[in-house]
Amino acid sequence: MLRPAFALGVLLLLAMLPLASSVQIDAQNDEPVWRSVGLDPDLWTDRPEAEESPMMVSYQGNAVIEMNVSYQPGWGEERVEGSVVIELFENWAPITTNNMIDHVESGLYDGVFFHRVINDFVTQAGDPTCKTVGIYPAASPSCGSGGTGETIPLEHNDNLSHVD
Numbered sequence: 001m002l003r004p005a006f007a008l009g010v011l012l013l014l015a016m017l018p019l020a021s022s023v024q025i026d027a028q029n030d031e032p033v034w035r036s037v038g039l040d041p042d043l044w045t046d047r048p049e050a051e052e053s054p055m056m057v058s059y060q061g062n063a064v065i066e067m068n069v070s071y072q073p074g075w076g077e078e079r080v081e082g083s084v085v086i087e088l089f090e091n092w093a094p095i096t097t098n099n100m101i102d103h104v105e106s107g108l109y110d111g112v113f114f115h116r117v118i119n120d121f122v123t124q125a126g127d128p129t130c131k132t133v134g135i136y137p138a139a140s141p142s143c144g145s146g147g148t149g150e151t152i153p154l155e156h157n158d159n160l161s162h163v164d
Helices: 004-028 094-106
Strands: 063-071 080-088 116-118 120-124
Touching: 063 094, 080 094
Parallel strands: none
Antiparallel strands: 063 080, 116 120
């Protein structure tokens, strides 16, 4: 009785072997989707007035991250949804780019909210302690003052600007 069950198990494993190896090969050949996306800044309609900058040229292969965001502008008002698109310039800031990609892929920013928004000036997010505790806007007391505890070197490059 044990032999037929053992033989059936071996046959099932052998039958699944080609499937497992093909999945492994596909995973090795697949590039992340953000490597195949290019941006056309001329198509952006909801941005500040652009200044001349090397960043206005999109480079195929740069990491492009799209964050889905939503907010409720006021008490009892309907939730507004949109997206924020970020292009990372790996050739000008490789350490920063890899750090951001690692954090996005690990889910570090999932559920994190923008802890500082000043209209037409600045938006800040990314602090992993800025997650709702109970009902929004209740949050951790450390929200907006921390991060992961990691540090990376400053990568200054004349092609990069924080001002649009």
